[in-house]
Amino acid sequence: RPPPLPNAGRSAPMHMASLIPLTKNCSDRILSDPELSVLAKGLNYATAKPDIPVVNIVAQTESVCRKLPEIEANTLRSKVNTVLNRHKQPEDNLSKEEREALRSLKRDKNITILPADKGRSVVVLNKTDYHKKCSDLLNDTSTYRKLGKRDPTAKYKKELVSVLQDIEKEGGINRITYRQLYPTTETPPKFYGLPKIHKPDIPLRPIVSSIGSITYSSAKFLADTLSPLVGKSEHHIVNSQQFAELIKHRRVEDDEELRSFDVVSLFTSVPVNKALDIILRRLQEDSTLPQRSTLSPTQIVKLLKVCLDCTYFVYDGNFYQQIHGAAMGSPVSPIVCNLYMEHLEQLAISTAPHPPLWWFRYVDDTHTKLKKAYAQEFTDHLNSLDPDIKFTSEQEQDRSLPFLDTVTTIQDDGSLRLNIYRKPTHTDQYLNFDSNHPLEHKLGVVKTLLHRADSIITDPHDREAEKQHIKQALKDCGYPKWAIDKATAPKPTRQNNNNLGTRERDKGRITLPYIKTVSEPLRRIFATHGISTCFKPTNTLRQLLVAPKDKTPREEKCGVVYHIPCQGTTRQGTCEEFYIGETERSLRTRFLEHKRPSSLSSEVSQHINIESPDHTVSLDNVRILDTEQDYFVRGIKEAIYIRALQPTLNRDGG
Numbered sequence: 001r002p003p004p005l006p007n008a009g010r011s012a013p014m015h016m017a018s019l020i021p022l023t024k025n026c027s028d029r030i031l032s033d034p035e036l037s038v039l040a041k042g043l044n045y046a047t048a049k050p051d052i053p054v055v056n057i058v059a060q061t062e063s064v065c066r067k068l069p070e071i072e073a074n075t076l077r078s079k080v081n082t083v084l085n086r087h088k089q090p091e092d093n094l095s096k097e098e099r100e101a102l103r104s105l106k107r108d109k110n111i112t113i114l115p116a117d118k119g120r121s122v123v124v125l126n127k128t129d130y131h132k133k134c135s136d137l138l139n140d141t142s143t144y145r146k147l148g149k150r151d152p153t154a155k156y157k158k159e160l161v162s163v164l165q166d167i168e169k170e171g172g173i174n175r176i177t178y179r180q181l182y183p184t185t186e187t188p189p190k191f192y193g194l195p196k197i198h199k200p201d202i203p204l205r206p207i208v209s210s211i212g213s214i215t216y217s218s219a220k221f222l223a224d225t226l227s228p229l230v231g232k233s234e235h236h237i238v239n240s241q242q243f244a245e246l247i248k249h250r251r252v253e254d255d256e257e258l259r260s261f262d263v264v265s266l267f268t269s270v271p272v273n274k275a276l277d278i279i280l281r282r283l284q285e286d287s288t289l290p291q292r293s294t295l296s297p298t299q300i301v302k303l304l305k306v307c308l309d310c311t312y313f314v315y316d317g318n319f320y321q322q323i324h325g326a327a328m329g330s331p332v333s334p335i336v337c338n339l340y341m342e343h344l345e346q347l348a349i350s351t352a353p354h355p356p357l358w359w360f361r362y363v364d365d366t367h368t369k370l371k372k373a374y375a376q377e378f379t380d381h382l383n384s385l386d387p388d389i390k391f392t393s394e395q396e397q398d399r400s401l402p403f404l405d406t407v408t409t410i411q412d413d414g415s416l417r418l419n420i421y422r423k424p425t426h427t428d429q430y431l432n433f434d435s436n437h438p439l440e441h442k443l444g445v446v447k448t449l450l451h452r453a454d455s456i457i458t459d460p461h462d463r464e465a466e467k468q469h470i471k472q473a474l475k476d477c478g479y480p481k482w483a484i485d486k487a488t489a490p491k492p493t494r495q496n497n498n499n500l501g502t503r504e505r506d507k508g509r510i511t512l513p514y515i516k517t518v519s520e521p522l523r524r525i526f527a528t529h530g531i532s533t534c535f536k537p538t539n540t541l542r543q544l545l546v547a548p549k550d551k552t553p554r555e556e557k558c559g560v561v562y563h564i565p566c567q568g569t570t571r572q573g574t575c576e577e578f579y580i581g582e583t584e585r586s587l588r589t590r591f592l593e594h595k596r597p598s599s600l601s602s603e604v605s606q607h608i609n610i611e612s613p614d615h616t617v618s619l620d621n622v623r624i625l626d627t628e629q630d631y632f633v634r635g636i637k638e639a640i641y642i643r644a645l646q647p648t649l650n651r652d653g654g
Helices: 016-022 033-039 054-065 070-086 096-107 127-138 153-169 175-181 216-229 240-247 272-285 297-309 333-351 372-382 439-456 460-476 481-488 500-507 519-528 541-545 587-595 603-611 631-645
Strands: 023-025 111-115 122-126 144-148 190-195 204-209 256-263 312-315 318-322 358-362 365-371 391-395 400-403 406-410 416-420 508-513 531-536 558-565 578-586 623-627
Touching: 033 096, 054 070, 054 508, 054 631, 070 519, 096 541, 111 127, 111 190, 122 127, 127 144, 127 190, 127 204, 153 175, 153 297, 175 216, 216 272, 216 297, 216 333, 240 358, 240 406, 240 416, 240 439, 256 372, 256 400, 272 297, 272 333, 297 333, 333 358, 333 372, 365 372, 365 400, 372 391, 416 439, 416 460, 439 460, 439 481, 508 519, 519 531, 558 587, 558 631, 578 587, 578 603, 578 631, 587 603, 623 631
Parallel strands: 023 122, 190 312, 508 531
Antiparallel strands: 111 122, 144 318, 190 204, 256 365, 256 391, 312 318, 358 365, 400 406, 406 416, 558 578, 558 623
16 A cells, blocks of 8 residues: 555645646636636546446446346445445645636636647647637638538438448448438537647647547447458558667668658548548458358448548537548547558559658658668659648658658668657647546556657667656656656566456456546446456546537437426426436437327326326426436436436336
8 A cells, every 4th residue: 555645645845837838828817826727637637526427436336236146236336336325525726726726717618728739738829719720621612512500410320320331221230320320410510720839920720529420329330340451451550659669770871861751731622532432442352251241341341431431520510521532530540541551551552763762651640661762762752652642751850750650760870760750839738647547547647658768769879868758747747756766666476366356357347437446336336246347537638628519408308318397387386207218319209209198108198198298398398417328328327316316207117
């Protein structure tokens, strides 16, 4: 057990000058010291929440209890209930001044708080300036087309459903998969931008979030099917550690140079129809496809085209269409771009008069070695292959070239020296130790940084300097020495004798919100029943302060547990009848079904149309009690609320 810290739960005071680089204030608001202190903790900082999410914890517990024998499940429920009843209030990890500063920042409707595009800085903009920057991006008529206020979701949904129905009729998917892919939500993709603080006037990088959109489930399904195709090329790089291993023993001669190539706006440039033809051919050549999918190559490409062509989004109440390329924000688009780049690089290298001596690529960024005499020739050749794809190139500076988070330096003897590369926007801001995260998340930060130093850096002196830099940066983020020592201590050897405890771990996995004083006892309880536990931090500064996307109207929210009160009156006064239900569709759609006279199965409809025809219900008075996308967990949450609130119109008792 780690020793207690002095003044536990509070970060050591940081000098205000050290906070300024972590927070770039471009707004008219003058930030107070407590406000700077809060923002300097980083947007991934999880604040301690006074109330325990009991409903969420109980619902997740029930989701694993169904896999256990009844007696064991009841025992587990009893243990969890004991922990929830005896829990201690988590200590606040913000000072009183910081807590008030957080509330003040949340209340200010004139500013927009965002993470920087790179480097983990927090950027504060005037809301009017943010909207102007977004408008400047969207006014680029060569990239976007304005559709106006009319939502095209219904049109795209009809196309997607038609394709899914055809594939089901052809036997490509069964009814269960069809229902999983069927778009029950109608939330449009949402546009926002992240500030590029390293560029003049701080332009925005366009981002589209498609979570909850009509094609999201299909795109994730296709991503799982197509991802095994990626990486078959010898030029493909998985991460910087693999790159370092490939390159550290190579040499660069005097007549050679290092150069990197980067595609300009890959997602909005990739030619979709060409990419689909390439993917169809790759699928037809893939002998392992039947092992992971029941769809034919033609069916996969047909569904993929619908997902890639669904390039509309909403911003500030207006709808826009991305004119070229793959849909930004779609889970399958990065894979499509990767596969197209594999095709293009093979074409470039095989047809070049003087190809590069090596070519390593991570998505759209490359690290190459060329003969100096032919470097420009190859650059021109690269840009002549496809009118849609244009490359920029970066030459080595002072015999050094960055790639991913590495920098390669050519030594006097031609050998290569690898070190860690930090961009000018890098802040050395890592997960703050006082954040309401599990200890293993924090120790994971330490292990990851030190492992990166060991696996990438080739020079021992550079490696030691990097480790000292890491330790100082972590110290600045509140990490005590014992945490760094614990993360770097060798793990004791465990004997795997396939005993009962090992086999017991196969019973399942549960994901719980992390609450200090509650989560650790729960993990020990679940472990005794062979259930592994993952924790998800909640109440982060990002969740509390960052809201650049269009908000989904309450009545259009999907996957909700809701409360419908009757608006009628009786002799005794206001009618106190109410109903609790759940739906995966929009709240408006389900509410209108309840209100319809022909909805004989709806207790609400029977109450207002048959039993008390002078009574009514109003969508404005419907409350959302909870949100949950998982069907089974949402049903459990509905049952919990029914038991707790005892709605009079529900036939069952939860």
